[in-house]
Amino acid sequence: MxxxxxxxxxxxxxxVLDPEAETTKRALERLDFDLDDLRSADRFEIDLEAPSPEAAAERADAMAERLLTNPTIHDCTVEVEPADPAAGATR
Amino acid sequence: MxxxxxxxxxxxxxxVLDPEAETTKRALERLDFDLDDLRSADRFEIDLEAPSPEAAAERADAMAERLLTNPTIHDCTVEVEPADPAAGATR
Structure with missing residues (x-):
């Protein structure tokens, strides 16, 4: 593991309407930033023990399907990396 | 450009306390998922025109500093990629 x-x-x-992104985009434009579009997303970084990266991705996929996403309105992507030991130690 | x-x-x-992440972690554990830790983050995907990837990163950094983050409680990372024309077309 x-x-x-x-x-x-x-x-x-x-x-799907995204009022948070619309508001953020307008606020940036009012601050004189030049941008074409802005999308907001949620990100969950999950530390887990698994026998392989594939097994870790499969478990994270299952978590996304059961709890983290609503498939009617959400798309989701999963990326797996070896855990950064520094990140775990500081939290 | x-x-x-x-x-x-x-x-x-x-x-910094993260009650959303705590609640999500406990909910996953109640669903019998095995995980060590979970952190939540916000992600903003910003489409913009710039003369170079460096210029795009610099502008996104400035947006993060002015509006998207609160430096007292937030860390932030910026990644720049060439825009995916398909993503723009469907939104």
Whole structure:
């Protein structure tokens, strides 16, 4: 078993209204920043022990499906990296 | 000028309480998932036109500093990629 960090990024599907992103985009424009579009997403960084990166990704996928996403409105991507020991130690 | 997507990930600094992450972690454990830790973060994906990836990163950094983060409680990372034309077209 090795320690991995699975990053689950949960985005709204195209076409789903995102008032937080709209407001943030307008606020940046009022501050004179030049941007074409802005999307907001939630990210969960999950530390877990697994026999392989594939097994870690599979478990994180299952977590996303059961709890972290609503498949009606969300798309989600999962990335797995070996855990950063420094990150774990400081939290 | 080329189109880039800058992804700004805003994390709570170590030591800042994160009740959302605590609750999510406990809910996953109640669903019999095995995990060591969970951190939540916000992510902003910003489409912008810039002369170079460095210029895009610099502008996204400035946006993070002015509006997207609170430096007292947040750390932030910026990644820049060439824009995915498909993502822009569907939104």
């Amino acid at each position: 090795a320690a991995y960090t699975a990053s689950v990024t949960v985005r709204l599907k195209p076409g | 080329a189109a880039y997507t800058a992804s700004v990930t805003v994390r709570l600094k170590p030591g």
